[in-house]
Amino acid sequence: MIKTLISIGLWGLLGWACGAWIDPAAGWPIFAFGLILMILVSGQQIARIAKWVKDISRPPPPAVGPWDDILAPIYRQLRKNSAQIEQLNRHVDGIMLAAEALPDGAITLNEEMQVTWCNQTATEHTGLNLQTDRNFSILNILRAPEFALYARQNSWPAPVLLHLSQSGHDKSLLVQLTPYGVGQFLIVTRDVTQIEKMETTRKDFVANVSHELRTPLTVLTGFLETLHDMPQASISDEQRSHYQTLMLDQAQRMQAIVNDLLTLSTLESSPTVEGEPVRVSALIHNALKQVEMLSHDQHIFVQNIAEDLGIVGIESELASAISNLLTNALRYTPKDGTITVSWYTTETGQACYSVQDTGIGIASQDIPRLTERFYRVDRGRSRATGGTGLGLAITKHVAMRHGAELSIHSRLGAGSLFTLHFPAARVVTIKEDRNQAPPVVVAAPLVGATKP
Template sequence: MPKTLAYIALWMMLAMAVGYWTTPTAGWVLLTAGLSLMVLASGRQLTQIRKWVTDFSASPPASVGPWDEIIAPIYREIRRNSAHIKELDQHIDNIMLAAEALPDGAITLDADMMVTWCNKTACTHTGLDLQKDRNYSIFNILRSPEFNKYARQSTWPEPMLLHHTAHDHVERALQLQLTRYGADQYLVVTRDVTQVEKLETTRKDFVANVSHELRTPLTVLSGFLETLHDIPREEISDEQRKHYLDLMMQQASRMQAIVADLLTLSTLESSPTQAGEPVHMKEVIDRALEQAKLLSAGQHVFVENIADDLYIKGIETELASAVSNLLTNAIRYTPKDGTITTSWYLTESGLACYSVQDTGIGIAAQDIPRLTERFYRVDRGRSRATGGTGLGLAITKHVAMRHNAELHIQSRIGAGSIFSLEFPASRVMTPPSP
């Protein structure tokens, strides 16, 4: 029997007993008072229940009489549902965090191609500002006839390439893929392929340049070979034959130099960086200077300021290549009787600096940033005449990168140039013990 009915029955029995032993009026008064108290108690309990119903997040009333058996299972179900909702919210938050962390951009659109959400990467790629651009058409963000045509298709089996300039005024090559999801909703995935496109352009240019650089000496070689093959031996003098052979050897040597530099550059790019060992740079520079003076054949004045006790940690063969390339360039682009100054010293800030200064023809300011590109030449005709391969500074730049060094170029037309390699203090070493 419910507690309330038990209380009523007990109270009625008490009232009947009082009425029996005293007067009927006293019994009725007692019964009425009991019922009134029960009504007041029930009203208070209902008030507590009503207050709890307005805020299910709070705990239910401690005791509401007969309502306890009804409220208890409701409260247990509410707690289970709250825990489940909290778990779902956490799951959604994790999904959103994962979407924000994607390396690719993601933009969600509604059925009318209006922006509903995007991650930070998409903002960077397209210039979207979610607070301002939410519920705006994607066609107002990506204003391109190519994208408009692409998005209006019924299916999108392949991504499209779009060159887009965002609010940071940086032009990017974006790969866009549009797909449907959910109920009439769309997802745009953006990927920045600017660097990939640049690398592909560089690869094509590199192949074209290598083909061009090798085609010239090959043409000369084949031309002289045809001449020597077709002309009867008695119709060509020994002096002419020797002249043709000398020119052929020059072109063969040129091709060998190009191939050797290409192999060196490939090794520098593909091999892992090594810590190295102490390198006595004075010995490396002295050997390079001996070769440079042979190449100069007495046509230039050499000035040397080389510290004897300054070592650095690195790979000797790579450093020798960089040192030699800077000296060779100075000789090739400095007129006769010009001065070439080679220095190796410790700066006030603790950096080790190798520099080559010449009094040559100089370089225009607009050409300096491109000097380290493969096969880039300010004057192609002069470069070929001096025997350069167009790869020396590219090799030097890679050697610098592998030794945490920086290549600096200062030059002015008609005023000469200064090429310097600055090695960090962490690479500087004292002479090793004998």
């Protein structure tokens, strides 16, 4: 404004000077010309400003006269606001990325309980599709009666547990509804399927342990009470010896259960180590000697063992797994049955330890549960032969710690085939010790096996 007044004053002064010097009437046209020129220049400046206003992200036009003092602070404020908006956008993007990375699901709702946003985890938990389910009521998406009752409460101090089924898979979700902002709600979902399974397994395990120990304890207590209450003369030495033998059997049974439980606990809690090269053939021959003694020449044992084939692992754990599979085969194979033990490599370079028997076999519905703790196909037979119900569970853990897989193939009444498949990365070749006489090997090829 001041610049404009100064310009008008200067043109007026110029007109007065020209009028005083030339003719008084000549000053007015000069003054009018100056005003018209100022109007034209001002119009051009305004046109440049109008063009800039269409894209204010660019710097304002320079030399626009009195508008310079106005546009400069406006542009500085615009740049400051733009920087703040960009920073806020980065923060928002970071928050959204963090929300997407959350292990828990997050769903935002408006005041009408309609979905406005969700992260990828919530999509996996609930099957919600943001593109098609946005602005739809969450009650029409989570169609669990428990959730409907929960969502209609006035407050939600605790989460609700939902059991959902998606694509044939059962899922347990812990859902917490929380108000935030003005008329907005947040749903947090957590998948507790594995936690529930572990809790169920823990309860079953405690119940099974109690049951397995209760039976021998009851027998042991009964015999002790009998010996304690009855007069010594009323029991013959033969009866006393029989009772003592039975008590010893039950005590040994409890000791076997405790030892197997300790083995399982050690396998689960101790860190996995690479180990060292192990001559597996020696472990197999040692296990065979023990099983043959228990067999009392009532079974036929066939061997197909690669003497120089070894793997990198823990010898004590491998010995336990090898012995468990052999012992199981012996327990469930009747007299004159055949047990075939093989240790060989496959075409893919894997090392396989397999035990095949001609025993009673296993029903197909029982095979998936064989490695569960204390699970028995025939409880009476297993207890009668001294089984604890933990052998295959131990074998499975040993296999997992060595990167191996345990496969089970069986038909009821047609025998069983248990195989440990060790990865090729663990396979090594061990030279035979010349100072030790090699055991006798009788070749008996197994289906799917490659002869060493």
